[in-house]
């Protein structure tokens with residue numbers, strides 16, 4: 001989108017701007033040059049025309065629609081320009097530094113990984129001159145830190161923090177005995193992670209080496225080609241068996257998902273998942289914890305669900321728990337199954353089957369408990385509130401952000417199929433059911449004891 005906007009010849013992108021000075025290209029936070037206007041709520045199209053800063057935005061949107069062959073609806077644009085104006089006014093109240101800190105271009109790119117600066121700059125060049133100019137301009141880019149963006153991309157650190165707090169939760173367990181605790185803690189410590197894609201993929205020349213042995217000749221017949229490719233696939237598969245990559249060939253790298261690989265005790269967060277709306281380095285920290293953080297903890301929690309808890313720190317079948325701890329664990333798991341069976345779901349009524357979804361129920365419980373602990377530990381009360389929610393206590397916003405992620409249209413799935421085969425609890429339970437087990441939720445929202453969101457009987461895992 002931004003690179004398309006660049007094509008229409010603007011240098012200011014709202015939050016940041018590009019400007020050439022002599023033979024340097026500067027990337028800096030936008031100067032918020034909003035002119036105060038009284039009675040903006042009454043603004044009409046005519047007023048926009050006569051007011052230059054807003055008219056520029058109006059023109060920009062119209063041109064953008066026009067060059068993309070889209071209808072120009074003046075009233076709609078007026079509304080949008082009004083929104084932009086209101087957003088500008090809000091941004092203006094934020095602390096912008098008069099002299100932002102100068103940072104290197106590569107630093108800027110890694111700090112604001114969600115914006116493809118290279119691509120935007122490419123869109124600013126004359127077509128046909130792109131490569132030639134880029135070779136020179138790239139060395140002449142100067143950039144400044146942006147006060148609205150977080151420091152480093154937090155996702156990797158977030159995994160380390162999640163593991164730390166998960167371990168604390170195990171340590172604080174009132175019923176786990178020392179021996180079981182030790183094994184469980186070791187399992188979290190030894191849990192490996194793959195964020196984005198395997199590191200091996202980054203090695204220079206990795207792709208060339210991969211195809212080194214596939215020799216295709218012009219003289220090859222179709223059947224010889226097929227045979228060569230077949231042979232190549234087999235070779236790759238066997239390479240993979242011998243490798244330490246820990247992922248299957250053709251494994252999901254492009255899915256917007258995160259998962260736990262029990263056979264090697266590995267946590268995976270794929271690249272498409274670390275993007276809007278789940279994650280963005282510009283989100284306030286508490287939102288990052290409520291979204292990606294909660295999911296990371298859910299996946300760590302799978303290491304301790306009924307299907308995988310019996311595997312050791314290397315993913316091998318080896319039950320290290322004391323028998324009495326296992327009895328207690330199963331009692332707690334049963335509580336969750338019964339709670340789910342009794343749950344009156346808005347789509348399916350009381351027809352749910354807890355045994356089918358128990359692993360996910362357990363992971364959800366852990367995910368929320370640990371995310372909440374991390375959130376509380378960070379003392380985030382002073383963080384910026386989401387625009388439009390500034391009167392909300394941050395604790396409430398945290399739960400609401402978790403809930404928004406599970407917002408979905410009403411399920412039209414066949415009841416029996418969904419209840420028998422879907423291994424995930426219903427979205428409604430993943431919010432209301434999971435929250436109703438948390439004392440912290442009842443306290444945050446002042447739910448009376450015995451009400452649906454604060455039942456006397458709660459299911460607690462550790």
Ligand SMILES: [Zn+2]
Nearest residue numbers: 298302360363
């Ligand atoms: Zn899961």
